[in-house]
Amino acid sequence: MGKAEIVRDLRQRTGSIELPSKEFWSAPNFPSGVARGIIVELLGNARTEWLLKLLSLHPAHYILWCECESESHVNPAAIHQRGVRLERIKFVNTAGDLQQPLRLALESQHYPFIIAPNRFKEIKVFQRLHLLAEKSKSTLFLLGDGSFSQAWPISLQLEINYSDHGFEIRVQRQKHGGQQ
Amino acid sequence: MRVACLWFDQPIPTNKIAELFLRFSPQICTRTDRAIFVEIGKCKSLYSEDSFIARATIMLRKRNLSTKIGVGNDLLEALTLAIFNRHSMADLPLQALLELADPFDRDLALRKSVQNLITSFQDLGIKNLGQFKRLPVQELISRFGVIGRHCHSRANQKDQIVWPPWAPEEIIEEKKEFPYFEFYGELDPILFELKNQLDTIFSRLFARRKKLMRLAVQIRCEKVSTNPDPIRNFNFDFFTPQSSVKGALRIIKERLSRDFEKRPVLSPIEAIQTVVLKTIFHDSSQKNIFNADEERQEQIHSIHNQLVEMLGKDNIFQAELTEDRRPERSWRKKIDSPHESALTTPDITEFIPERATYLCRHPIKIEVTAGFIHIRRRRYRILNWDNNVEKISGGWFEKPVPETKDTFDRNYYHVEIEGHQKISVFETPNREFYLHGYYG
Numbered sequence: 234m235g236k237a238e239i240v241r242d243l244r245q246r247t248g249s250i251e252l253p254s255k256e257f258w259s260a261p262n263f264p265s266g267v268a269r270g271i272i273v274e275l276l277g278n279a280r281t282e283w284l285l286k287l288l289s290l291h292p293a294h295y296i297l298w299c300e301c302e303s304e305s306h307v308n309p310a311a312i313h314q315r316g317v318r319l320e321r322i323k324f325v326n327t328a329g330d331l332q333q334p335l336r337l338a339l340e341s342q343h344y345p346f347i348i349a350p351n352r353f354k355e356i357k358v359f360q361r362l363h364l365l366a367e368k369s370k371s372t373l374f375l376l377g378d379g380s381f382s383q384a385w386p387i388s389l390q391l392e393i394n395y396s397d398h399g400f401e402i403r404v405q406r407q408k409h410g411g412q413q
Numbered sequence: 414m415r416v417a418c419l420w421f422d423q424p425i426p427t428n429k430i431a432e433l434f435l436r437f438s439p440q441i442c443t444r445t446d447r448a449i450f451v452e453i454g455k456c457k458s459l460y461s462e463d464s465f466i467a468r469a470t471i472m473l474r475k476r477n478l479s480t481k482i483g484v485g486n487d488l489l490e491a492l493t494l495a496i497f498n499r500h501s502m503a504d505l506p507l508q509a510l511l512e513l514a515d516p517f518d519r520d521l522a523l524r525k526s527v528q529n530l531i532t533s534f535q536d537l538g539i540k541n542l543g544q545f546k547r548l549p550v551q552e553l554i555s556r557f558g559v560i561g562r563h564c565h566s567r568a569n570q571k572d573q574i575v576w577p578p579w580a581p582e583e584i585i586e587e588k589k590e591f592p593y594f595e596f597y598g599e600l601d602p603i604l605f606e607l608k609n610q611l612d613t614i615f616s617r618l619f620a621r622r623k624k625l626m627r628l629a630v631q632i633r634c635e636k637v638s639t640n641p642d643p644i645r646n647f648n649f650d651f652f653t654p655q656s657s658v659k660g661a662l663r664i665i666k667e668r669l670s671r672d673f674e675k676r677p678v679l680s681p682i683e684a685i686q687t688v689v690l691k692t693i694f695h696d697s698s699q700k701n702i703f704n705a706d707e708e709r710q711e712q713i714h715s716i717h718n719q720l721v722e723m724l725g726k727d728n729i730f731q732a733e734l735t736e737d738r739r740p741e742r743s744w745r746k747k748i749d750s751p752h753e754s755a756l757t758t759p760d761i762t763e764f765i766p767e768r769a770t771y772l773c774r775h776p777i778k779i780e781v782t783a784g785f786i787h788i789r790r791r792r793y794r795i796l797n798w799d800n801n802v803e804k805i806s807g808g809w810f811e812k813p814v815p816e817t818k819d820t821f822d823r824n825y826y827h828v829e830i831e832g833h834q835k836i837s838v839f840e841t842p843n844r845e846f847y848l849h850g851y852y853g
Binding site: 279280295303309313314315320322323326333337338343395396 | 709712713716717719720723724727728729730731732733734740743744751752753754767768769770771772773774775777832833834835850851852853
């Protein structure tokens with residue numbers, strides 16, 4: 234049981250259920266869902282597979298997928314095989330700063346799902362992105378490497394790994410609770 | 414017939430401003446630099462006179478123009494009511510005869526004669542047009558000849574005025590010169606001026622039912638020896654037709670800021686000029702209030718344009734599947750149409766095994782020993798080596814040179830290494846192994 238479920242269970246018992254102020258995306262193997270308008274950081278060796286499953290559950294929305302110059306890149310054929318239509322996705326490749334394209338996409342409010350590698354260090358950058366995400370109700374998924382970021386504007390941090398029975402999800406941080 | 418006349422106290426470029434009124438009526442004419450006439454009677458079921466006046470006032474106020482508007486049964490009535498700000502022709506001062514006799518301000522000799530007539534009648538105590546109209550025409554002819562007859566028929570609205578032909582300018586162009594060298598080097602004042610110019614340009618395009626496809630911006634700086642580029646030309650070939658200032662200005666800002674970073678402006682700016690080079694027709698029928706898809710698509714195209722400006726054409730793309738079995742060639746970039754579905758998408762899902770979610774840009778050579786994989790001199794324990802092999806070979810047709818061998822011949826395996834990381838490796842005919850992708 235995730236932290237959000239525990240908190241909700243405790244609130245139910247004490248009779249003080251707070252109505253969620255956020256809207257949520259339903260997510261595979263994660264009953265509390267992913268809130269809209271937040272920054273989510275994903276780690277683990279199954280993070281992209283899980284994310285693709287989430288995206289396939291919400292087929293009506295556009296996706297902006299940012300990538301930095303690196304040794305590997307996401308494979309569109311694999312995305313198609315996981316049930317996500319490729320015409321939904323706009324791929325953005327950049328060698329430089331990711332902030333500008335991300336800000337543009339968030340400001341436009343046309344991309345409810347924005348995916349990018351987590352290359353940010355400064356808290357101000359996260360704050361800015363968080364404010365924009367909140368305003369546009371877009372969820373910004375940052376794909377991290379190694380360890381979780383300490384930046385407080387990240388509302389949800391999940392480590393997703395393969396296990397024998399599918400995905401094993403460890404919740405590192407979950408600020409907005411879960412859907413009812 | 415109902416005619417609206419917009420009278421400007423200060424000289425303005427009426428030919429350009431008149432274009433804005435094409436949205437109300439196609440029947441327009443102008444008096445050089447001072448007045449615009451619009452026939453509004455035929456469109457009375459589309460808008461009322463009051464709403465025309467309100468909309469016209471707002472449109473002109475946006476451009477910092479103040480105007481006096483008169484509406485009458487013909488061009489003369491509308492013009493004189495607008496100039497003298499009265500509600501009926503009978504109340505007009507005798508000076509109005511000047512405008513009635515020569516509404517388009519073309520004949521100086523005629524104006525001089527009419528002015529003499531006005532002075533004579535003012536001396537006789539006739540002060541307004543109502544009194545003038547009551548005078549018998551034969552007396553006017555005997556004292557003032559043909560001028561008297563002309564003024565009488567114009568005052569009694571007996572003459573039919575022919576509307577001079579007017580057509581919108583062929584080239585849409587806006588220019589502003591800065592005589593006092595107020596700034597240089599800063600981007601914001603330039604953008605501020607460009608916004609004004611684009612406002613007018615898009616209004617003119619809207620009235621013509623056009624959208625912007627190509628635009629040229631020229632920034633002319635003072636010629637000094639320290640500035641090697643006094644004239645800067647920027648050509649914007651928009652990816653999708655533009656119909657709003659907001660989207661176009663963002664693209665222009667992106668380009669200008671990049672250019673100013675590379676080549677700073679080293680002398681004061683003298684002028685900014687914007688010219689429309691290419692437009693396309695667009696249907697300006699009534700907006701669909703139940704479906705905003707079209708607007709949404711336009712906004713998405715605008716974002717696409719901005720991203721292309723920011724990062725280059727090749728870096729913003731959609732992916733499209735191909736029928737090639739090689740993972741690195743199983744898709745290609747589609748750079749021209751954001752979020753448009755491909756006409757024929759080969760559905761490869763059923764024919765090929767599940768691909769790795771990430772591909773290495775270049776396959777990495779690895780070594781496989783008993784129970785271990787060595788990737789970049791690091792050893793990983795093999796947890797599971799899937800014996801289902803995917804054989805991919807062919808490509809001989811790609812290099813039709815006899816000495817070149819077949820381009821590829823690979824056996825793909827799925828391998829799970831320590832940490833439950835799944836990877837995709839392939840083996841070549843000479844028993845070399847390469848890492849080509851990974852899952853997750």
